[in-house]
Amino acid sequence: xxxxxxxxxxxxxxxxxxxxxxxxxxxxxxxxxxxxxxxxxxxxxxxxxxxxxxxxxxxxxxxxxxxxxxxxxxxxxxxxxxxxxxxxxxxxxxxxxxxxxxxxxxxxxxxxxxxxxxxxx
Numbered sequence: 001x002x003x004x005x006x007x008x009x010x011x012x013x014x015x016x017x018x019x020x021x022x023x024x025x026x027x028x029x030x031x032x033x034x035x036x037x038x039x040x041x042x043x044x045x046x047x048x049x050x051x052x053x054x055x056x057x058x059x060x061x062x063x064x065x066x067x068x069x070x071x072x073x074x075x076x077x078x079x080x081x082x083x084x085x086x087x088x089x090x091x092x093x094x095x096x097x098x099x100x101x102x103x104x105x106x107x108x109x110x111x112x113x114x115x116x117x118x119x120x121x
Contacts, residue, residue, distance in 0.1 A: 003030045003053060003066070005103040012097040012106070019049075023096045023109050026051045026068065029076050036068075036078040044069060044087040050079065050112035052091070058099055058106045067112070089114050 009027075017023070030053070044050075050069050056062045067084055068076035089112040098107040 001064075002033045002035055003055075004032045004034070004107065005100050005105045007032045008102055009098040009100050009107065012099045017094045017096070019092075019094045019111050022049055022051065022111060025070075025074075026053075026076060026109060027096075027098075029074070030068075036066075036076075038078045038080045042069065042077055042079045042083060044079065044083060044089065044114075046087070046114045048114075050084055050089055051076070052108075052110040052112060054108040054110065056106050056108075058104045084112060087114065 048069055050067050053064070053066045053068065054062060055064045055066075065081070067079050067081060069079050071077045092111045092113050094111040096109045098109075099105065100107075
């Protein structure tokens with residue numbers, strides 16, 4: 001399954017964050033029809049960050065929660081939730097929301113960092 005349903009996503013309650021460039025980089029990389037699966041034994045750099053992608057039916061059930069870490073080459077590698085827990089990454093109060101009216105989907109991008117300082121906006 002593709003990460004995003006199409007390229008027609010629109011920002012939902014758009015707000016600028018301190019981490020805007022990270023979300024922009026991820027959204028550009030994850031553009032439809034990108035597909036991935038979790039890598040094996042991915043080593044998480046403590047100075048890096050992780051983007052959690054939550055995909056759900058608009059005002060409905062969650063279809064998927066997936067996690068991605070930058071690969072150092074401008075792309076991302078999918079990691080497992082257990083890898084994030086083992087590396088002591090925590091959710092930061094910084095996120096972006098998008099919706100797709102054509103496919104009735106809602107997307108939430110959440111930022112994870114190791115020992116984060118919460119500074120949403």
